[in-house]
Amino acid sequence: MAAPQTSDILRSVIFTPFEYGGRTKAIVERLRNAVALDVFKDGDQLPPEPELAAQLGVSPVTLRDALALLREAGLVETKRGRSGGSFVRRSAYEPVEHGRAQLRELSPVDLRDLSDWRISVAAAAAALAAERASDEEVDVLQVHVDSFANAADAAAARRTEGRLVIALATASQSLRHTRAAVESVVDYGPLLSVAYQSADLRARVAECHAAAGAAVRDGHAADAAVAIRAAGLLVAVELANYAADLSAEAAK
Amino acid sequence: MSTNATALDKRLKRFAAKVAERIDGTVAALQSAAQEAQTSDGAGATKLSHFVDATCRLLEQRSDDDVLAGAGYAVDAAAQSCAPAMIWWVRRGGSLVERSHSVDPEADSFYDYAAMRWFKAARTDCRPTLSGPFIDTWGSDDYTVTVSVPVAVDGQSWGVLAADVDVRRFVDALAADLRAMRAPVALVNEADRVVVSTVPSLSTGLPIRPRGTRDDRAVERRRHPVSDYGWSVVVLDS
Secondary structure, rough: OOEEEEOOHHHHHHHOOOOOOOOOHHHHHHHHHHHHHHHHOOOEEEHHHHHHHHHHHOOOHHHHHHHHHHHHHOOOOEEOOOEEEEOOOOOHOOOHHHHHHHHHHHHHHHHHHHHHHHHHHHHHHHHHHHOOOOHHHHHHHHHHHHHHHHOOHHHHHHHHHHHHHHHHHHHOOOOHHHHHHHHHHHHHHHHHHHOOOHHHHHHHHHHHHHHHHHHHHOOHHHHHHHHHHHHHHHHHHHHHHHHHHHHHHHHH | OOHHHHHHHHHHHHHHHHHHHHHHHHHHHHHHHHHHHHOOOOOOOHHHHHHHHHHHHHHHHHOOOOOEEEEEEOOOOHOOOOOOOOEEEEEEOOOEEOOEEOOOOOOEOOOHHHHHHHHHHHHHHHOOEEEEEHHHHHHHOOEEEEEEEEEEEEEEEEEEEEEEHHHHHHHHHHHHHHHHHOOOEEEEEOOOOEEOOOOOOOOOOOOOOOOOHOOOOOOOOEEOOOOOOOOEEEEOOO
8 A cells, every 4th residue: 555645735845856956955954854844743654755856856876965964954864774664753853943944044135035925825816706706615724723812822823824725725715825825935935934933023914914804804905915915024024124134143 | 386496396306305315325334244244243443454355345345336436434532531533445446445534633634534524424424424515635735525424333323434536526417407497507515516507607615605704684485304414405596
């Protein structure tokens, strides 16, 4: 029997071939995100190296380098012998450190671009959801809005907002928006682990979410998009400032 | 009522009956799988394992039914005081593949089945339930209609058995009957969301009216229920 498969969208986001340089780092990033998102559970065995390399569209040498970096970070453990292979060690994953590392790598323009993209995806989904969501879907959105407002830490905030964004996308009745929402949750998640350490930011974003939820309920597409955009901009500014502090620290 | 209207009503009724029959078939298959799983073993310790084979067999036995995309079982964790658990099979080409779902609430990709209509409504209302069309994220990742039946033994809820209908194939199979209607007609779910319609701009998943305009006092539509599944066939404004 073949191994259980996770969500197809998630797999295709994770296993998209890389088209440009910096492949080793990019693969480390992708696999780290896969661990963060529970695509791989603690103790899961990774596919055999030739198979994984083929799935990612990289040479076995590049993959081996990436696995070595993941081993160094404690995220992967390799056992030799008959029952050997590479196994995922989820307990070694540190979300904030992961996000800080990503912020150090991103130029201000790239960070802004990533934030703009994430905001566009969520805002467009919110506008469509305001026209198309059923009452039941509106209730589900409200549950996620409330969970975010009650989130006690960065991890809970990141998780609940991810669910809110994906719920908006599914309520928009668009498969492409849903795919884009999952992608943005994967790519932006580690940054949110950094940004949402701030309880003040969480509170301000929660207000925007509440406004967006109400606008969707009332069928006001433009208001829903504006509120979601406002939430995303608050995060984008927080991250831009955080990244500037990191690079000032590094320059000392 | 004019003769034309009566003729249309007859066609609507026949169409509704045909859709109901299709759903009834899936419900019956699920119920016999539930029966099979319950009688397979008296011990209640590993309730999930009873259903692993039963759901797999259900898909194997209906291998000619290509509208059936997958089937599975989810444990009623609240009633059983255990951790959430779920088994799901999907068709991939000619074979069956197990599909894993993250049932860890702490995971970003948590599949919260207990909050989903196919599980929640089947359990609460204690009756066969029809859900969708909805985009099943972390699940099928596509438009899905799910047919589900509660499994209870001696009044105690065990879980929910369910099967996914491939919406595109399901809709294709109904296209000819719809065309014969020669009127603006839609098959809608309990929230007036389109399953399939004769109006090209009202495609699967759209509400027959946008949210913002729903309070408008619309003329009561001519409607025929699809058995008691909550779906109906409605005549739209032309």
